[in-house]
Amino acid sequence: MKTMENRRLALLYTMLALPAFIWLVPTLWMVSLSLQPNALLARTTSNTFWGLIPYPLTLDNYLNLLAHGQVHVWFFNSLVVALGMTIGVLVLSTTAGYAFARLNFVGKKTLLVLVLLGLMIPEQAVFIPLYTLFSELGWHNSHHGLIIPRLAVPIGVFIMIQFFRGVTRDVEEAARIDGANTFQIFWHVMLPLARPAMMTVAILTFLYAWNDYLWPLVSAQRTEHFTITLGLASLQSNFAQSEGLGSVMASGVIASLPVVALFLIFQRYVVRAVAVGGSKG
Incomplete structure (x- = not known):
């Protein structure tokens, strides 16, 4: 019986591993290309096992990219913006969520409808008034200018x-x-219970802030205020003028490292929050 059960488990794991590998192929291909010389990639991208095995292996693409004087500044800007937005969204979401869920006040239903209507409004629709307002306040090319417009997160x-x-x-x-x-009650009772949901909101917010490109493109006009996504995009804005495919892929790997690390560290909180939500349904 145990032998039969072990075979079933092995078959199940094999069936699950195959689609997982297929899903990871683009990422593995990007990492592999980032570790190959640009001169080789100019001729072919499938020299070994469709390009998934880097040969010959080189770190020149990463070293050249990190040698750029402002990459570390862009990383710092993205970190400040992502953490600032995450903290701000957590404060607003937890307090507003508790008020709407547990407290009674005048206009509660109307206000809740207005908040949730924000899910239907595309962010690009408010770029012009936001840009005009921030220009008058002198908030462009600043960390708070990148953080504040993203604090209102209805989801x-x-x-x-x-x-x-x-x-x-x-x-x-x-x-x-x-x-x-x-x-x-809110601080000592409800917040400790809400940690799984808070971690989910925090992770989604951090990912959104780290990968955000449109608003930094509008608000940050000076290179020293670029985020990592905007900065790396500016380096590779024209592929024909870039150093090569390996450098482009190295940019993608560097930009995605914090996101991957975040998922690896906090994935159990997301699973727990989904499990809690499913049990409620």
Whole structure:
């Protein structure tokens, strides 16, 4: 029986590994090309196993890219913007989500509808008024100019509303019996319970902020204020004038490293939040 079960598990893992490998092929191909000389890639990109095995291997593409004087500045800008936006969205989403889910106040339903309507408005539709407003305030070419327009995230509020609504009210009632007020219940009781949902919102927000290209392209006109996505795109804005395919792929690998690391470290929180949401449904 155990032998038969082990064979079934092995077959299942093989069936799951095959689509996973196919999904990873573009990423593996990008990494492989980034480790090959540009002179070789100018002739062919499939010299060994369709280009998935880098041969001959070189780090020149990465060294040349990191030698560019402003790459570390762009990384710092992206880190500040992504972390600032993540913290701001968490504060606004958790407080607003708790208020909509647990508190009663005048105009609650109307305000909630207005917040969720934000999901229907494309971000490009507000670029012109945002650009005009920030120009008058002198906020372009600054970190807060890149962070503030992205703090209003309706999907974050929606996720927190759904989570707080799923928490039984007995927890709050027990805290009130112990003498806790509304803020103490929110801070000491509800927030610890909401960690999985908060981690999900944080990860989605960080990824969105790190990969954001359109608003930095509009707001950041000086190279020293570029984010990593905008900066690397400016280096490779014209492929014909770039150093080669390997350099382009190295740019993509460097830009994606923080995103990959984030998923590897915090993926269990996303799985837990999805499991909690599924159990509520």
